[in-house]
Amino acid sequence: MKEGIHPDYHFIKVECACGNSFITRSTKRGKLLRIEICSECHPFFTGKQKFVDTEGRVEKFLRKYGMTSAAKELQRKGK
Secondary structure, three states: OOOOOOOOOEEEEEEEOOOOEEEEEEOOOOOEEEEOOOOOOOHHHHOOOOOOOOOOHHHHHHHHHOOOHHHHHHHHHOO
C-alpha cells in the first residue's frame, strides 16, 4: 500500500442515546462517537414496530378536496 494516503483507521467507542455502547473501527477523529439510535433501540431490529393507522385517509382526502364527478358516478353505480 502507498504510504501517507490512507486515513487513520482506529478503534472508537460508540455510545447510543438508549445507553448501549460498543467498540468498532472508524476514521472519525476522536475516541467517542455519540449516536441517537442503534440496533438495540431501532424499531426494525427490536421487533417493536409502531403500527401506523391509515384508516380514514381516503375519506379525509375526499372531504378536503371533494370528489370528482367520475368518482361520484362510480359510487352511485356501486363499484
